[in-house]
Amino acid sequence: TAENTTTDNIATIYIGGLFSLNGTSFAKNGRSELLAAQLAIQHVNEHRLIPGYNITMFYNDTQCDPGVGADALFDQLYRKPPMVMLLGAACSDVSKHIAQILPFWNLVMLSYASTSVALTNREEYPTFYRTVSPDSAHDPAKTALLQYFKWEHVGVLFQDEEIFSAATSKMIDYLEAYSNITIVAAEGFVDDPTSQIAKLKEADARVIIGNFFEKEARRVFCEAYKRGMYGGKYIWILVGWYQSDWWMADNDTDCTVEELQDALNGYIAVESLNRDIQNRTTVSGLTPNQFEELLIEHGEGLTTYAPQTYDAVWAIGLIMKTLSEENVTKVNRTTSSLEQAQYRNSYLRDKIKSILSHLSFVGISGHITFNGADRESITVFDQNQDGKMKRIAIYNPLTEYLDFNATDCVPILWQDGKVPRDRLLVIEEIVHIDGIAFTCITLMSIGGVLISILFLLFNLRYRNTKFIKLSSPNLNNLVIIGSILVYLCLILLGLNSTIVKNTTILTVLCSVRAFLLAAGFSLAFGSLFIKTYRVYHIFTRAASGVLRTKMLQESRLFLMVTCLFVFDTIVLVIWICMDPLHMKEQILPSTTRDEDDILYIPIIEQCTCNRMDIWLGILYAYKGLLLLFGAFLAWETRKVKIEALNDSQYIGMSVYNVMLMSIITVIISNVIGTGQQVTTTFLVISTFILISTTNTLCLLFLPKIYAMKRTGGKDRDHVTLSTGLEVKGRTRRFLCSERQDFRERLFRAEVQNRAFKKELSRLDVQINNLEEELEELLSTEISDTDETSLLVHSDGDARFPASTSSELLMDIQETDISNYYEIENQRKQIATGDKIQYVKLELSEKDSENDPHIFKISKSSLKSAPVRTFDNVEYTSLPTVGNNNSNSKKRICDKTNSHKNNTHILSVDDHEREMIRLRNEILRLQKQLAELDSCRIVYYV
Numbered sequence: 044t045a046e047n048t049t050t051d052n053i054a055t056i057y058i059g060g061l062f063s064l065n066g067t068s069f070a071k072n073g074r075s076e077l078l079a080a081q082l083a084i085q086h087v088n089e090h091r092l093i094p095g096y097n098i099t100m101f102y103n104d105t106q107c108d109p110g111v112g113a114d115a116l117f118d119q120l121y122r123k124p125p126m127v128m129l130l131g132a133a134c135s136d137v138s139k140h141i142a143q144i145l146p147f148w149n150l151v152m153l154s155y156a157s158t159s160v161a162l163t164n165r166e167e168y169p170t171f172y173r174t175v176s177p178d179s180a181h182d183p184a185k186t187a188l189l190q191y192f193k194w195e196h197v198g199v200l201f202q203d204e205e206i207f208s209a210a211t212s213k214m215i216d217y218l219e220a221y222s223n224i225t226i227v228a229a230e231g232f233v234d235d236p237t238s239q240i241a242k243l244k245e246a247d248a249r250v251i252i253g254n255f256f257e258k259e260a261r262r263v264f265c266e267a268y269k270r271g272m273y274g275g276k277y278i279w280i281l282v283g284w285y286q287s288d289w290w291m292a293d294n295d296t297d298c299t300v301e302e303l304q305d306a307l308n309g310y311i312a313v314e315s316l317n318r319d320i321q322n323r324t325t326v327s328g329l330t331p332n333q334f335e336e337l338l339i340e341h342g343e344g345l346t347t348y349a350p351q352t353y354d355a356v357w358a359i360g361l362i363m364k365t366l367s368e369e370n371v372t373k374v375n376r377t378t379s380s381l382e383q384a385q386y387r388n389s390y391l392r393d394k395i396k397s398i399l400s401h402l403s404f405v406g407i408s409g410h411i412t413f414n415g416a417d418r419e420s421i422t423v424f425d426q427n428q429d430g431k432m433k434r435i436a437i438y439n440p441l442t443e444y445l446d447f448n449a450t451d452c453v454p455i456l457w458q459d460g461k462v463p464r465d466r467l468l469v470i471e472e473i474v475h476i477d478g479i480a481f482t483c484i485t486l487m488s489i490g491g492v493l494i495s496i497l498f499l500l501f502n503l504r505y506r507n508t509k510f511i512k513l514s515s516p517n518l519n520n521l522v523i524i525g526s527i528l529v530y531l532c533l534i535l536l537g538l539n540s541t542i543v544k545n546t547t548i549l550t551v552l553c554s555v556r557a558f559l560l561a562a563g564f565s566l567a568f569g570s571l572f573i574k575t576y577r578v579y580h581i582f583t584r585a586a587s588g589v590l591r592t593k594m595l596q597e598s599r600l601f602l603m604v605t606c607l608f609v610f611d612t613i614v615l616v617i618w619i620c621m622d623p624l625h626m627k628e629q630i631l632p633s634t635t636r637d638e639d640d641i642l643y644i645p646i647i648e649q650c651t652c653n654r655m656d657i658w659l660g661i662l663y664a665y666k667g668l669l670l671l672f673g674a675f676l677a678w679e680t681r682k683v684k685i686e687a688l689n690d691s692q693y694i695g696m697s698v699y700n701v702m703l704m705s706i707i708t709v710i711i712s713n714v715i716g717t718g719q720q721v722t723t724t725f726l727v728i729s730t731f732i733l734i735s736t737t738n739t740l741c742l743l744f745l746p747k748i749y750a751m752k753r754t755g756g757k758d759r760d761h762v763t764l765s766t767g768l769e770v771k772g773r774t775r776r777f778l779c780s781e782r783q784d785f786r787e788r789l790f791r792a793e794v795q796n797r798a799f800k801k802e803l804s805r806l807d808v809q810i811n812n813l814e815e816e817l818e819e820l821l822s823t824e825i826s827d828t829d830e831t832s833l834l835v836h837s838d839g840d841a842r843f844p845a846s847t848s849s850e851l852l853m854d855i856q857e858t859d860i861s862n863y864y865e866i867e868n869q870r871k872q873i874a875t876g877d878k879i880q881y882v883k884l885e886l887s888e889k890d891s892e893n894d895p896h897i898f899k900i901s902k903s904s905l906k907s908a909p910v911r912t913f914d915n916v917e918y919t920s921l922p923t924v925g926n927n928n929s930n931s932k933k934r935i936c937d938k939t940n941s942h943k944n945n946t947h948i949l950s951v952d953d954h955e956r957e958m959i960r961l962r963n964e965i966l967r968l969q970k971q972l973a974e975l976d977s978c979r980i981v982y983y984v
């Protein structure tokens with residue numbers, strides 16, 4: 044098709060036009076562009092822009108196909124009048140082919156839509172120009188946008204076509220060169236973007252720059268929808284030249300339009316500005332608005348490149364105008380017979396190129412200038428807001444200003460109401476002990492130090508006072524010093540890098556803390572244990588019969604504590620020399636806060652070394668043994684209440700307390716661990732240490748302070764001994780005269796007194812037993828009287844040991860002891876172990892029949908008594924032994940004749956010997972008792 048507009052005296056200048064009129068997707072926009080070109084030609088001619096000339100355009104449909112485009116070109120070259128310039132093509136693929144041919148025809152082409160980066164190449168396409176910017180022209184604008192929203196991690200997805208791969212490559216180069224933006228993934232695909240999108244998701248790309256055609260864009264968003272890569276957490280940045288409502292254009296995916304709309308809602312499109320933002324009157328006299336109205340009036344909508352097409356025609360008109368005004372010969376190739384040859388005229392070609400390079404005018408698409416082949420243009424960002432593309436920002440490359448408040452701009456839409464993050468934000472958070480917790484523990488520790496100092500002052504002030512002197516004040520001082528070290532350790536325990544910035548100091552702190560705690564423990568609790576050991580030592584010696592035990596000297600006790608301290612020091616020095624402690628950051632399991640898209644990686648600061656387990660094991664074992672030993676001593680001496688060791692009870696309590704607290708502290712610190720709950724761990728450990736230390740100090744000193752307050756700080760005028768005996772006046776005199784040795788002697792007296800008491804009671808019991816045995820023996824002597832005795836043994840036997848006519852063995856079972864017997868008309872209950880001597884017994888069958896629980900036994904009855912049973916009481920007649928029969932004296936009871944196995948057989952001689960032995964034994968014990976009593980008196984005095 045060709046148009047020829049000629050009037051009288053007006054020559055015609057021909058230009059060729061290539062449009063994509065019957066393609067798909069973007070290629071459909073050609074009709075609007077063709078209309079824009081035709082309107083432009085009309086307006087150029089109407090304006091008589093080119094003196095003496097009108098422009099006429101013949102055009103062809105390239106269908107956005109390079110082959111069709113080449114064919115169209117040759118059609119125009121060979122079948123149409125010679126053209127001065129070529130308008131088009133739209134599609135870069137077509138333009139590239141044409142642009143490679145045209146230099147051979149000395150023809151300059153001016154594209155209105157081809158944006159391929161490749162076309163910028165002047166060596167390959169020397170006569171190619173365009174009124175649009177190449178895709179790469181938007182790289183600065185994209186960078187500005189990414190930087191504006193602090194999107195530093197970006198994913199790229201591109202179609203494997205030269206137009207997109209070249210643009211993507213250039214963009215990545217630009218981003219890497221001019222920004223700190225990192226491309227987390229750059230994925231290219233041919234047809235199916237599924238795996239590439241998966242990779243982008245895997246790379247956690249949240250901001251994705253896409254370079255692909257409309258058809259592929261629908262596939263991309265369908266896949267993105269399936270993978271949930273849309274919504275408030277994702278931002279897609281695409282090219283801006285798709286036809287409007289492109290997601291609805293073809294139903295060529297397995298996603299519904301609604302799903303696609305959901306997936307692409309909020310995406311940002313980047314394109315060249317295609318209408319003057321000030322709506323200025325252009326070179327044609329039209330404003331952009333008027334131009335749009337005109338297109339609509341002619342039945343076409345305003346497509347992306349229609350304004351540039353209009354402006355391209357005006358650019359050609361302006362070039363021709365210049366040529367005409369400069370009277371360049373043979374402008375109109377139709378006026379010469381050399382039409383064909385003129386295509387080989389490079390002069391005109393160069394002249395056109397030169398004029399184009401300096402062209403500057405205001406077109407519908409804004410101010411037009413060229414830089415090489417490319418239009419210098421402003422970049423615009425549009426956003427899909429619920430299906431409508433709305434302008435959100437403009438970027439001017441000259442001012443490098445990204446303007447979100449430019450004319451027609453609307454606020455950007457964030458689906459989650461906030462700017463999405465470019466990736467899951469990983470925050471490494473050093474978890475520190477809470478400031479309040481640290482302050483509280485520090486204040487309490489300082490309080491502990493102050494209390495310790497007060498106790499120390501008290502101890503020093505009254506160290507010569509008898510009551511304080513008795514409690515080993517020097518060892519108590521060690522307890523105080525140890526406690527102060529423990530308190531200081533607690534203060535240092537809460538220090539971390541927020542408070543102490545210097546890492547060297549922090550490293551030193553690790554060792555200092557370990558030393559303070561270990562040494563403090565040994566001094567404070569070691570002293571307690573040693574004091575307990577002294578008590579234990581004295582009593583075990585006393586109990587083993589060493590009555591004159593030499594008391595452990597305080598210097599020796601002091602030495603023991605020093606040994607503990609030295610051992611700690613040695614262990615720590617070896618530890619620090621061989622495997623120094625240092626502050627190390629330990630990464631803990633991370634937590635995701637989905638709402639904030641933040642991954643928190645907690646880091647704690649820990650004092651550690653290579654073989655922490657070994658060193659801690661040594662210390663734990665050593666301290667554990669010490670604790671066990673202390674607990675053992677405290678238990679063994681739990682009943683000791685000796686004034687001379689006036690705090691022994693409190694020491695015991697302290698030892699239990701320390702042991703319990705230490706075990707709880709170790710267990711809890713291991714259960715809670717050193718995880719994120721650093722504050723909890725710190726609080727638990729510190730609190731337990733504080734409690735046990737303070738408790739120990741208070742148990743040790745408060746009773747002393749109370750006692751001293753009661754006595755007004757003077758020695759008491761009496762001393763209460765453990766026996767409860769108060770030795771007044773005399774004790775004081777004694778103590779005054781023996782002041783040097785007072786404590787040891789008093790203590791020894793106490794101990795001996797206790798030992799004597801114990802021995803006395805043991806001997807008393809022994810004498811009682813012997814006396815009982817003697818009595819029993821005496822009672823078993825054979826009597827010639829009618830009286831007999833009934834002995835109820837503990838095993839329930841009741842036995843008549845002898846009688847003139849017979850012996851009777853009465854078995855009483857366990858249940859029988861509820862029976863009664865009568866002694867001199869007094870009714871008594873038979874109980875186990877009862878011993879009844881010289882009792883007249885009557886057996887009244889009648890009575891027993893009336894009351895089976897009450898029976899009487901008489902010797903006369905016994906003579907003829909058969910074996911009788913009253914309820915559970917069985918009477919057995921034993922073989923009769925003659926009254927004066929010598930046998931009767933020999934045999935009290937014959938086991939062989941008894942049905943009870945525990946009946947004893949004793950001869951008279953045995954009996955007498957046993958009596959003598961018992962009497963001697965009693966005498967010996969009584970003598971021993973007397974000795975002990977005399978000793979006790981000596982010690983009291």
Ligand SMILES: NCCCC(=O)O
Nearest residue numbers: 134135156157158159
């Ligand atoms: N720039 C829009 C059309 C695509 C192309 O240049 O082929």
